[in-house]
Amino acid sequence: MIRGLVGAAIAWCLTCALIVPGTSLSQGQEPPHRIARVGFVDPESPANHLHGVEGFWQRLRELGWVEGQNLQIEARAADGRIDRLPALMNELVARKIDVLVTYSTPGAVAAKNATSTIPIVIATMGDPVGTGLAVSLAHPGGNLTGLSHGYADIGGKWLELLRETVPRLSTVAVITNPDHPMNRLQAKALEALASTHGIEVQILEVRAPDDLEGAFKQAARRAQAVLVLPDPSLLAHKRRLVTLATAHRLPDMHTVRDFVDAGGLMAYGPNATAMFRRTAEYVDKILRGATPASLPIEQPTQYELIINLKAAKALGLIIPNSILLRADEVIK
DSSP: OOOOOHHHHHHHHHHHHHOTTTTTOOOSSOSSSSSSEEEEEESTTTTOOOTTTHHHHHHHTTTTBBTTEEEEEEEEEEETTGGGGHHHHHHHTTOOOOOEEEOOOHHHHHHHHOOSSOOOOEEEEEEEETTTTSSSSSOOTTTEEEOOOOOOGOOOHHHHHHHHHTTTTTHHHEEEETTTTHHHHHHHHHHHHHHHGGGEEEEEOOOOGGGHHHHHHHHHHHSSEEOOOOOOHHTTTTHHHHHHHHTTTTEEESSHHHHHHHSSEEEEEOOOOHHHHHHHHHHHHHHTTGGGGGGBBOOOOEOOOOOOHHHHHHHHHOOHHHHHHTSSSOEE
């Protein structure tokens, strides 16, 4: 049985961490003969966690870390409330875990503030140098490493895809949380990039889900499309968000596929499953003796474009063949 999990996380980890005995190790060597304690803080809830999280647990199993044999999981969930992250991180630090794992820039910041000694591995974060989480990508220093989702470098791609998809596009509304450190950097970068793509951006601040309706009403007055920057507090409200986009006839671009699966138009970003699997490999290295300071923060190598033709039809939009041919997946 899984021990130490709080109520809502129990079903999640039972699903994610079931082990098939005899799984071979990709590295060809046995894990250390001790019980490793891995803390995992999900900024979302077990029911609404980011697509790809299961890849983390699957890869740990492949690497030979078996719940109940040599692995103890301490899982917590913030239910989309960034303000809960510091307390959850402190709770796990007090339980003397061996590695602390989370994702998102707010998760990384909360983890870094909670401990300077326990190794921290981040599955997806924004600009770790720009947000002060690491000295550099190659030599992060301190106790934090992992993967950067590379959003700082693909803002132009979001605008380019929208410009090619939406006829007569002149203004893109950008939904951003000003309290999210990476959102602030991304919004500034998009403002600087917009003119090079011949469009304007309208920055709309959304600090909480209750701000969404007002933001979409503002967007509909001026913009012809909307770009939603990544924010853990919005993931649990993805269906409401995409419903508002459709109601206001605003083609919507997202940074993760979760919103497209919920009915949004398109998403372009790194392959989350690949990133979570790589995160498990970082955890494996640390449990075998590596230090976070010796593991460079990696940038994603696999990106994906997901298109939802059902959403396009609801918007009265015809997706150009040039976009469809580039898509990694088309939802019909």
